Amino acid sequence: MSTAKAPVSERAFGWLDERFGVQKLVDWARHKEVPIGGHSMVWYYLGGTTLFFFTVQIVSGVLLLMYYQAGEATSYESIRYITTKVPFGWLVRSIHCWSAHLMIVSLVVHMFSTLLLKAYRKPRELTWVTGFGLFGLALGFGFSGYLLPWNELAFFATSVGTDSVKGVPLVGQWLLEVMRGGPDVTINTLYRFFALHVVILPVLTVGVVGVHLAFIQVQGMAKGMAHQKHDRPGLRFFPDFLVRDLLLWLCCLIVLAVLVYNLPYGPGVPGVEWELGKKANPLAPAYPGIKPEWYFLWIYQLLKEFPPHLFGMEGPQAALLVVTALMGTWALIPFLDRRARGGQPSPMFTDLAMAALIFLSYLTLQAWDIGGHRTLTAEPDPRAVAWACGLITLGIGSCITLLRALAYRSRWFILSFAALLQVVLNGLVHVDYLVAGAIALAVAVVGVKLLGRRLETGGAS
Amino acid sequence: MANDVTLKRRTLLNSLLGVGVLGWLSSLLYPVLRYLRPLSDTTAGPLKLTPAEVEAVEKNKLVIARSGNRKVIVFGVNGELRALDAKCTHEGCTVQFVPGDSVVLCACHNGKYDVDGRVLSGPPPRPLTKWVATREGGSITLTREPT
Numbered sequence: 178m179s180t181a182k183a184p185v186s187e188r189a190f191g192w193l194d195e196r197f198g199v200q201k202l203v204d205w206a207r208h209k210e211v212p213i214g215g216h217s218m219v220w221y222y223l224g225g226t227t228l229f230f231f232t233v234q235i236v237s238g239v240l241l242l243m244y245y246q247a248g249e250a251t252s253y254e255s256i257r258y259i260t261t262k263v264p265f266g267w268l269v270r271s272i273h274c275w276s277a278h279l280m281i282v283s284l285v286v287h288m289f290s291t292l293l294l295k296a297y298r299k300p301r302e303l304t305w306v307t308g309f310g311l312f313g314l315a316l317g318f319g320f321s322g323y324l325l326p327w328n329e330l331a332f333f334a335t336s337v338g339t340d341s342v343k344g345v346p347l348v349g350q351w352l353l354e355v356m357r358g359g360p361d362v363t364i365n366t367l368y369r370f371f372a373l374h375v376v377i378l379p380v381l382t383v384g385v386v387g388v389h390l391a392f393i394q395v396q397g398m399a400k401g402m403a404h405q406k407h408d409r410p411g412l413r414f415f416p417d418f419l420v421r422d423l424l425l426w427l428c429c430l431i432v433l434a435v436l437v438y439n440l441p442y443g444p445g446v447p448g449v450e451w452e453l454g455k456k457a458n459p460l461a462p463a464y465p466g467i468k469p470e471w472y473f474l475w476i477y478q479l480l481k482e483f484p485p486h487l488f489g490m491e492g493p494q495a496a497l498l499v500v501t502a503l504m505g506t507w508a509l510i511p512f513l514d515r516r517a518r519g520g521q522p523s524p525m526f527t528d529l530a531m532a533a534l535i536f537l538s539y540l541t542l543q544a545w546d547i548g549g550h551r552t553l554t555a556e557p558d559p560r561a562v563a564w565a566c567g568l569i570t571l572g573i574g575s576c577i578t579l580l581r582a583l584a585y586r587s588r589w590f591i592l593s594f595a596a597l598l599q600v601v602l603n604g605l606v607h608v609d610y611l612v613a614g615a616i617a618l619a620v621a622v623v624g625v626k627l628l629g630r631r632l633e634t635g636g637a638s
Numbered sequence: 639m640a641n642d643v644t645l646k647r648r649t650l651l652n653s654l655l656g657v658g659v660l661g662w663l664s665s666l667l668y669p670v671l672r673y674l675r676p677l678s679d680t681t682a683g684p685l686k687l688t689p690a691e692v693e694a695v696e697k698n699k700l701v702i703a704r705s706g707n708r709k710v711i712v713f714g715v716n717g718e719l720r721a722l723d724a725k726c727t728h729e730g731c732t733v734q735f736v737p738g739d740s741v742v743l744c745a746c747h748n749g750k751y752d753v754d755g756r757v758l759s760g761p762p763p764r765p766l767t768k769w770v771a772t773r774e775g776g777s778i779t780l781t782r783e784p785t
Contacts, residue, residue, distance in 0.1 A: 333731055337746050340730035355674045360707045361730075365676065460702045460709070462724075462734030465745040480729065481747050483761060491763040493729060556748045 210411030211418045212400040218412070220294060221398055222425050223287035228386070229426045230280035233433070234318075237273035238375065245325070247371045249364040252327035253456040260453065271441040274451045275433055277319060278443075281472050284315055292510065292530045295517040296399035302511035304396070307389040309508045314382045319470050321374040324367055332457035333467045335370075336362045337477070344494030363459065402522060447545060448474050466551055474544035475537050476500055482540075482610040507533075524589035525629060531581070532592035532621075535574045539600050542566035560607055567604015571597060591628060595621035679707040685769075685780040687712070692778050695719070700735055703780070710769050710780055711735060711742065715753050721769035721780050722755045728762040742766065 183191070194200045211221055244263055246255040259266035288308065291297055297305035324335045339356050343349040358365030412418050443450035448471035469477050479500065483492035490498070506513070516523035548565020549557020574597050581587040595617040602613035685705045687695065691712075694701040699714035702724050711724040713735040724732050726744035733744045733751070741758060742751040750758040755766035768783040 333746060336731055337729040351675060354676060359676050360679070361709070361725075459732070460704055461732065462702065462711075463726075463731040463745045465748075467731075467746055481761060485728075485757065485761055485763040492761050493763070 206415040207413070209394075209397075209414035211398055211414055212411045214401060214409060220287075220290040221418075222422060223283055223290060224393075225422045226425060226429055227280055227283040227287055229429055230276045230283055230433075231382070231386075233272065233276040234280060235379070237269050237276065240269045241273055242375065247325070247367060249327075249367075252325060252364075252367060253453070256326045257453055267441055268437060270451075271437045272433065274443065275436050275440075277322065278449060278471075279429070279433065279436075281315055281319065284312055285472070288312060289530055289534070293527055294399070295402055295514070295523060295526065297511040298399070298402075298514070298517040298520070299511075301392070301396055301399055304389060304392040305511045306508060307385055307392065310385050311382065311389060314378055314385065316472065317378050318374065318382075319472065321370040321378065323470060324362075324370045325374065326451075326453060327364075327367055327457045328453055329455045329457055329461065329464070330467060332362060332459070333463045334469045335366065336463075337467075337480075338469060338473070339366070341476075341480070341493055341497050344491065344497045361459070402517075402520075446471070448472075465556065468544060471541065475540035478540040478544040484611070487611070524587060525592070525625070527581075527587065528589045528592040531574075531577060532596040534577075535570060535593060535596035535600065538573070539566055539570040539596075539604070542569060563604045563607065567600050570600045570604070574600070591624035592621055595624065685710060687778045687780070689776075692776065695778060699737070702732065712769075712771055712778070712780065713737075713753075715740060719771035719773070719778070720753050721771045722751070722766040723769070725766075726762055727757075727764040727766065728760070733766070 182188075190199070211218070241259065244255055244259045244266065246252065256270070260270055261267075263269075291305065291308065320335075320338055324331045339353060339362065342356060343353045345352055354360060356366070356369065357363070358369045442452045447466065447468040468474060476496075480493060480496050483496045485492050487495040510526065510529075511518070514523050514526045517526065543562055543566045546557045546562055547569065549559070549562040551557045574593065578590055578593055578597075581590075598620055599610075599613045599617035602608040602616060603610045608616070685703060685708060687701070687703050691701045691703050695712055695714070700712070702709060702711050704710075709724040709732065710721050711733060712719060712721045714720070722733075722742060726733050726746065726749055728744065728747055728749050731744050731746035733742050733749075735741075735753075736743050740753055742753065742755070743749070744751075744760070744762065747761050749760035749762040751762065751766050752758055755768050757763075757765055769780045770783060772779045772781065
């Protein structure tokens with residue numbers, strides 16, 4: 178009588194374990210947990226959904242590479258060939274474009290949820306910094322990929338976007354020429370952006386994602402502020418959390434499929450559309466209504482708001498300085514938030530997130546010319562646009578503030594109040610945008626100095 | 639005492655090694671950085687319009703001509719030819735001439751210049767450089783005005 182043989186899967190596992198010690202990996206996976214309590218579990222899934230969309234980007238990008246040919250006479254033509262002749266070519270391109278936008282949405286929500294939950298607090302400062310790096314890389318993907326179809330919209334959006342770097346002190350001109358492959362946007366720019374988009378950025382992203390995930394594996398996911406000292410057992414990562422993760426990925430895939438099928442060229446909103454349009458002609462003048470992708474619209478609008486000269490600098494140079502300062506501050510939040518570092522509630526940084534949302538929303542809505550009427554020859558009335566966008570931002574901002582006060586018992590509103598003040602002054606009273614910003618900044622500084630500490634010790638996180 | 643000497647010697651050797659490594663890295667990096675910056679445009683001096691561009695000027699009173707890295711907009715105002723740098727001084731978009739308003743418009747951020755390239759409104763920080771258009775027989779030559 179022979180003893181029953183073990184199933185093939187077990188034997189295969191044993192074979193692998195004997196050689197590579199995979200049992201250790203399984204034991205580690207069994208002990209990995211996701212914290213429960215303090216806040217909704219949903220925020221823990223957003224990194225995963227971002228990774229999912231990034232994977233879709235890689236797969237659809239590789240498929241596009243099978244037909245795409247970079248070149249003055251081929252870039253536009255090959256994209257047109259993909260979308261009109263290649264079986265399901267339109268589908269692959271649409272998946273690539275839609276998932277790019279959804280990836281940025283997922284990433285932005287992930288970043289804001291991390292900020293609101295203070296998940297960046299000690300010892301996870303570098304996880305935030307690497308995450309911010311990934312956000313920068315994602316923007317780089319969007320910017321470099323925009324030019325590849327070599328159409329009119331891409332050409333001018335890239336001209337504006339790259340021109341901003343000339344304002345960088347000392348190395349601006351060098352950087353501009355390195356990015357463009359010359360002083361102007363030409364086909365050489367496309368070659369460089371193509372290399373950036375399909376080789377340099379993917380390699381960098383895989384590396385930084387690896388470091389970001391390694392930090393999370395070593396330190397575990399952050400517990401909610403209110404539950405950080407509780408020793409409650411968490412949800413098992415494998416298989417409980419992973420199965421939920423996969424289910425959400427499936428939902429994301431369904432959403433992607435619905436969007437791709439119903440709106441293959443985007444919803445038609447400026448900054449979220451990818452109709453091929455006309456081929457780029459470097460000698461054609463720019464036409465009205467050219468917008469970058471939606472996540473760059475706030476910078477686009479900021480460039481419009483700056484005067485030709487400010488404090489001895491040219492307008493675009495000053496705008497670039499402001500954007501750099503804001504981004505730099507954002508990257509350093511874990512090091513600036515001393516209260517969260519000490520494990521205490523830090524309502525000021527919750528309010529900072531709200532103020533940032535108000536600031537970005539107002540500029541983005543204005544860039545969309547909401548409330549104005551654009552014709553082929555005339556720009557919409559900036560006052561009408563500012564009025565409508567001011568009202569919308571004020572309405573939504575006030576509702577969120579009320580919700581925070583009533584539902585979350587928050588009492589710290591200095592920064593969001595300052596951001597709303599700028600919106601009111603510029604949008605409804607028509608004070609110059611930068612003057613309104615300076616007044617709001619002064620109010621914020623005085624408010625933080627006078628009331629900040631008192632509110633911080635008495636407010637919720 | 640002997641330890642101090644060893645320490646100083648080690649510090650010196652480490653410093654020399656550091657300088658050596660920096661030098662080695664620079665020698666690797668410099669060619670890459672130099673390679674990335676393209677050669678500068680060697681075309682200079684007057685820009686002669688091609689017959690097709692001359693025809694476009696005669697027919698439409700408007701053309702954007704290019705030679706090397708230079709892009710010039712040529713347009714007619716009251717029977718006179720005007721020529722300006724076609725790159726907006728704000729963010730480098732290509733400008734257009736709006737005959738009805740006699741303005742040169744950059745549609746990217748709504749910058750407006752007059753027919754002599756002076757800023758009328760919007761964010762452009764500098765005027766557009768003027769060029770002088772000279773007709774000689776059937777050809778048109780553009781010469782950059784000294785700034």
